[in-house]
Amino acid sequence: IEHFISRKAMDIDGIGAETVGQLVDAGFINNYADLYDLTVEQVLPLERMAQKSAENMINGIEASKQVPFERVLFGLGIRYVGETIAKKLAKHYKNIDSLFNMPAEPEKTSIDLFADVSSAADKKIEELTAVPEIGESIAQSLVEFIQKEDQMTIVERLKNAGLQFALSEEQLEGQTDKLSGKSFVISGIFEMSRNDLKKLVEDNGGKNSSSISSKTDYLIRGDKMGPSKLEKAEKLGITMISEQEFLAMI
Structure with a gap:
């Protein structure tokens, strides 16, 4: 349940590990599906639970229904x-x-x-x-x-x-397999954010990696790139492309 509510998963506001423990001990939940049956009135009697925090918890659970x-x-x-x-x-x-x-x-x-x-x-x-x-x-x-x-x-x-x-x-609209089987490392400063570049790699079937290795297919090279990565890429003969060249690929 703690994994389910965590930031990288459902990211449910108003509920943490301690609250999960309380809910389980009180018999209100046994699995993560039980979270969606909870009500403000039900959780209000829990220790250190006020009206506002109870409402925040239930609202957070409701909002998680929009998580992709x-x-x-x-x-x-x-x-x-x-x-x-x-x-x-x-x-x-x-x-x-x-x-x-x-x-x-x-x-x-x-x-x-x-x-x-x-x-x-x-x-x-x-x-x-x-x-x-x-x-x-x-x-x-x-x-x-x-x-x-x-x-x-x-x-x-x-x-x-x-x-x-x-x-x-x-x-679904933005997804292709144009980069399927290709591994990318993104380094430096770009016009768009690095997170947006990473998303474009993934949306088009490619794989992002944080470090350069012999398995790297492309290094997307931006301004002020670290010299150590540049040296390693040159040594391994990795194909280096600019942000514009990457966008042209997709």
């Missing part, structure tokens, strides 16, 4: 699904139903007793590992999560509460 899909996915706390992987999965699958949909179990015949028939889980793992940067461990963890009935019940409750479980139309 990739952060909701990260907030679910699926093992190995961190911020970056959640973004990759959200971009690839577009919505939670496509991501969590399991192939139908094959009907076994007498012939299959001696054949290697792939299960639905095996097929889903194969499907997931075909997504760039999704390895066996991540795929296995996702399938295990999907196969837990209690987890799927919680996700269904979150859907019914009105959380964002699909990319918005605005997100």
Whole structure:
């Protein structure tokens, strides 16, 4: 629950780790879906809880329903699904139903007793590992999560509460695969913000990295770039491009 409410996930104002502990101890919540059933009247009797703080908590929970899909996915706390992987999965699958949909179990015949028939889980793992940067461990963890009935019940409750479980139309409009498989390092000062540049890399299928290595495909070079990064890029023969050249690529 603490992970779910954290800044990089649902970023719920008015509730912290101590309050979560109080809510659990009072029996008001057992999982993060329970947060969306809370009322001001219910939480008001909690220790050090005044009318204003109770209202702030419930308003913060309500506001979290607008948090984008990739952060909701990260907030679910699926093992190995961190911020970056959640973004990759959200971009690839577009919505939670496509991501969590399991192939139908094959009907076994007498012939299959001696054949290697792939299960639905095996097929889903194969499907997931075909997504760039999704390895066996991540795929296995996702399938295990999907196969837990209690987890799927919680996700269904979150859907019914009105959380964002699909990319918005605005997100879908700006996404391409033009930079798929390419790794970028951004260094220096630019006309647009570095966060906006990073978002453009991700929205077009590329990967951002903070350090230069032999796996770096492009260094987007701005003004006043650090000399050590420049030296390393030159030594490794990394292709260096300007902000304008990057924008031309996409």
